[in-house]
Amino acid sequence: MIPINKPILGKEEIKAVAKVIESGALTNPAPEGGSVCRAFEQELASYCNAKHAVACNSGTAALQMALMAAGVGPGDEVIVPSFTFVATASSVLLVGARPVFVDIDPDTYNMDPEQFRRAITPRTKAVVPVDLYGLPAAMDEIKEIARQSGIIVIEDACQAQGASYKGKMAGTLGDMGCFSFYPGKVMTTGEGGAVITDDDELAERLRRIRTHGQVKGYDSVMLGGNFRMTEMAAAMGRVQLKRLPGFLSARERNATLLLEMLDGSDLKLPEVPDGFRHNWYLFTAKCKTNKERESLKSSLLEAGFGVAVYYPIPLHRIPVLVEYSNHSLRISEEAAETVLSLPVNPVISYVNLEMMTNKIINHIKFKK
Incomplete structure (x- = not known):
């Protein structure tokens, strides 16, 4: 069977992961992550021409972290397209907010900006346009509508790493952008994800959120979870990013x-x-x-x-x-x-x- 998608791994990935295993430093609970994770983040941010990349353990985690960093919670509405993978909406439920579904453009299968506009209410806190199949959404129109209403834009670029929109890389088109490195994606870390942002404050919040809201350790200042990327996954990601x-x-x-x-x-x-x-x-x-x-x-x-x-x-x-x-x-x-x-x-x-x-x-x- 010729697969729809598959991970493409070789000796270099095996060598990089084995090196981490041999070191014994498989993960790091500090907000800034381990040394391999930090290196991967720096290289990923550079690839995207972005200021910050915050690695995590899945694309779903990336979406949930982004929503948490944006302060989305109970009583809020988040507008999402209906034609996408469930994580786009389930991440909204996981932070206690309500997903509001809108229709898509029939040619691109991405969120229809006009449908987004019509769905806005006083409770709308964020919008999550999806770059479905690897094609960016119509982000200029979506961002302008969001700006007029003070709505946070979280780009679900989980399928779109390496794509671009008017010269800007997918993942950098909103206030935050989310990637997935699931094995079927264009590159993989086994399981993994990342949030991309140019906002220093959001980046700091994201790093705290991914490790139980901690600053130095055992001092949680906000709600968070264990969304960390392992050093093994980051090692694989560094090789995959080069390829x-x-x-x-x-x-x-x-x-x-x-x-x-x-x-x-x-x-x-x-x-x-x-x-x-x-x-x-x-x-x-x-x-x-x-x-x-x-x-x-x-x-x-x-x-x-x-x-x-x-x-x-x-x-x-x-x-x-x-x-x-x-x-x-x-x-x-x-x-x-x-x-x-x-x-x-x-x-x-x-x-x-x-x-x-x-x-x-x-x-x-x-x-x-």
């Missing part, structure tokens, strides 16, 4: 080839607006109907191509969140019924792309 440009180049090459190969097919192909740069974490096409999507998905899986649906149920319809929405979000619901993600990761070959394309085109023709 990231090569990973992204391969993804862009494969996505460009697939766009050319599928041009003229009945599928709605991904669109990248002017001024945006996609990282091609996921290449997501759209079928005309759910029946067509499910048939094509089954055919490709049977042929050994690890296609997947992200996401089959919009968040306002999943059991744990359904109570927070009593209205339809038509575009999100339609996308959940019809999108299909195809592999463009660095391990797929030109021959594989040709075979997958032929399978898609022949299947669609046969089913007409």
